[in-house]
Amino acid sequence: MRIMVTGGAGYVGSICSVELLAQGHEVFVVDDLSTGHREAVPEEATFYGVNVGDKGSILRIARDQRIDAVFHFAAKALIPESVTNPAAFFQVNVSASLAMLDALREAGVKKFVFSSTAAVYGNPASAPINEDDPKLPVNSYGDTKLCFERVLAWYASAYGMSAIAFRYFNASGAVAQVGEDHRPETHIIPLLFEAASGERECFTIFGDDYPTPDGTCLRDYVHVLDIARAHILALRALQCPGFAAYNIGTGESHSVRHVWKAAEKVIGRSIPVRIGARRLGDPAILCANPRKLKTELGWLPEHSDLSHIIESAWAWKQARIRSNGIRV
Numbered sequence: 001m002r003i004m005v006t007g008g009a010g011y012v013g014s015i016c017s018v019e020l021l022a023q024g025h026e027v028f029v030v031d032d033l034s035t036g037h038r039e040a041v042p043e044e045a046t047f048y049g050v051n052v053g054d055k056g057s058i059l060r061i062a063r064d065q066r067i068d069a070v071f072h073f074a075a076k077a078l079i080p081e082s083v084t085n086p087a088a089f090f091q092v093n094v095s096a097s098l099a100m101l102d103a104l105r106e107a108g109v110k111k112f113v114f115s116s117t118a119a120v121y122g123n124p125a126s127a128p129i130n131e132d133d134p135k136l137p138v139n140s141y142g143d144t145k146l147c148f149e150r151v152l153a154w155y156a157s158a159y160g161m162s163a164i165a166f167r168y169f170n171a172s173g174a175v176a177q178v179g180e181d182h183r184p185e186t187h188i189i190p191l192l193f194e195a196a197s198g199e200r201e202c203f204t205i206f207g208d209d210y211p212t213p214d215g216t217c218l219r220d221y222v223h224v225l226d227i228a229r230a231h232i233l234a235l236r237a238l239q240c241p242g243f244a245a246y247n248i249g250t251g252e253s254h255s256v257r258h259v260w261k262a263a264e265k266v267i268g269r270s271i272p273v274r275i276g277a278r279r280l281g282d283p284a285i286l287c288a289n290p291r292k293l294k295t296e297l298g299w300l301p302e303h304s305d306l307s308h309i310i311e312s313a314w315a316w317k318q319a320r321i322r323s324n325g326i327r328v
């Protein structure tokens with residue numbers, strides 16, 4: 001198939017592009033490089049340095065390239081920024097995304113896969129979380145993603161679109177070519193590596209007084225390759241009009257302290273840590289129930305063992321450091 005991948009220069013989008021190409025699909029990346037990296041886009045993909053809100057360009061690309069389906073990863077996704085600057089989040093995640101969706105509708109593209117997030121659930125009342133549990137986001141990031149899910153549900157019922165929203169839990173891990181490189185970085189595994197490599201003084205655990213076995217937050221880590229696999233399975237499922245949302249997580253959670261110790265084990269050295277205050281809006285436990293994804297799409301998390309996630313991310317980081325001539 002001919003797939004438009006928005007945000008294909010970013011972390012999850014670039015790895016999905018690699019997987020799509022490996023499966024024989026043609027990939028057309030649309031990315032304004034606001035947080036992505038041109039070098040992360042696979043060479044075999046066609047690249048357009050375009051903002052998804054540029055309706056005319058999206059329409060032209062969709063028509064000229066006879067796009068069959070769209071994977072929409074492009075977004076603003078830094079939670080702390082979403083609290084202080086909601087305007088930017090509504091602009092990109094809702095307004096620009098809506099302009100793109102209308103261009104796709106005009107071009108007759110009916111298959112759409114959307115990167116949503118566990119942040120749509122807010123502070124969940126129970127764990128693991130089911131897709132139909134209450135959705136009460138506590139930051140504008142989660143709210144914009146929920147808003148766009150609702151847009152998709154309406155577009156599916158009115159315009160015959162076939163849309164899937166994947167609510168990722170903690171995307172993590174790397175492949176040989178691409179790994180996690182957000183700037184600023186806010187995700188736990190790259191931050192632990194930065195502390196291990198002396199790029200930052202230490203790693204901060206935000207709160208050790210949560211009602212969890214070791215007092216630190218529990219999260220569900222899922223390897224990006226397993227996320228990519230879910231997207232590829234979605235292509236087969238997008239045959240009939242309608243909208244569906246699925247959690248992508250393993251159903252197992254690990255504490256921050258546990259991830260820290262697992263990272264020390266993988267890299268074979270100690271990582272300096274300090275205990276900081278809790279962050280606003282951090283739920284104690286976020287863990288997916290992935291049953292719907294497993295039963296309806298046949299998905300299995302094959303790469304999401306925590307040690308493997310950390311090993312793959314560390315291998316990528318070391319290779320990158322070697323190629324940049326930096327020593328750790």
Ligand SMILES: NC(=O)c1ccc[n+]([C@@H]2O[C@H](COP(=O)([O-])OP(=O)(O)OC[C@H]3O[C@@H](n4cnc5c(N)ncnc54)[C@H](O)[C@@H]3O)[C@@H](O)[C@H]2O)c1
Nearest residue numbers: 007009010011012032033034035036051052074075115171
């Ligand atoms: N990484 C995670 O743990 C995680 C968890 C849940 C959901 N998600 C979602 O997955 C998607 C990808 O996340 P990521 O971690 O790869 O983020 P990322 O920042 O690495 O990638 C986002 C990409 O989108 C591009 N982009 C942003 N705004 C754009 C615009 N207006 N037009 C064109 N391109 C634009 C950026 O340049 C970047 O390449 C996002 O939608 C995010 O909300 C990620």
